[in-house]
Amino acid sequence: FAPSQVAQTSSALSASLDGLVGALEPAGVFDPLGLAEKATDATLQRYREAELAHGRIAMLAVVGFLVGEKVEGSAFLFDASISGPAITHITQVPDGFWPVIIAFIGAYEASRAEAGWVDPADCPVDQPGLLRDDYLPGDLKFDPLGLKPEDDEEFAIMQ
Numbered sequence: 001f002a003p004s005q006v007a008q009t010s011s012a013l014s015a016s017l018d019g020l021v022g023a024l025e026p027a028g029v030f031d032p033l034g035l036a037e038k039a040t041d042a043t044l045q046r047y048r049e050a051e052l053a054h055g056r057i058a059m060l061a062v063v064g065f066l067v068g069e070k071v072e073g074s075a076f077l078f079d080a081s082i083s084g085p086a087i088t089h090i091t092q093v094p095d096g097f098w099p100v101i102i103a104f105i106g107a108y109e110a111s112r113a114e115a116g117w118v119d120p121a122d123c124p125v126d127q128p129g130l131l132r133d134d135y136l137p138g139d140l141k142f143d144p145l146g147l148k149p150e151d152d153e154e155f156a157i158m159q
Contacts, residue, residue, distance in 0.1 A: 045131045049116060052138035115140050 029036065036044060068086035082092045116135040123130045131137065149155045 042127060042130055045137055046129050049112075049131060049137040053112065056138075112140060 031037075035047065039047065065086045068082075068089050081094075082089050084092075116131050116137070116139075118130040118132055120128070149158060
C-alpha cells in the first residue's frame, strides 16, 4: 500500500513558510485557524517566538507539578508547610514568594526582548514587537550543556 500522491501547490504563503522551523513532512504547517494566511513574515516570526517561549514555560510547569506531587512534605522549600495535591499548592505559597517569582519572570522577559527584539524606538508604529533580522526565534544563546551543534546543517537537522 502506497500513500496517495498529493498535488504540490505553490503560493506566497508556502514560500514564506518554507523556512519556518516546525513544518514537517508529510503534514506540513499545522495552522487550523489560518492565522498564517493573514500574517506577514515578521508576524510569523513573532508567533514562533511566542510559541517557543510559552511552550518551554508549559514544559517547566508540568515538571514542577509532577515534582510537587512527589516531594510533598519535604523541607526543601517553605519548611514543608505545603501539602495536599499539587493543584492546591498555589494557594499555600507564602505571600513573600510572589515578588521573587515576578522578578524572575521580568528578568526572563527582559533578556528575551534584549536578545531578539528591535528597540521600540526603532520600530515602525504599525509593527510593535518586531524581531531582529539576525535573530532565530527561541535562540537565547543559553546552552549550558553544549548541545547545540556548531554546524548550521546539523542544527537544522536537530530542529
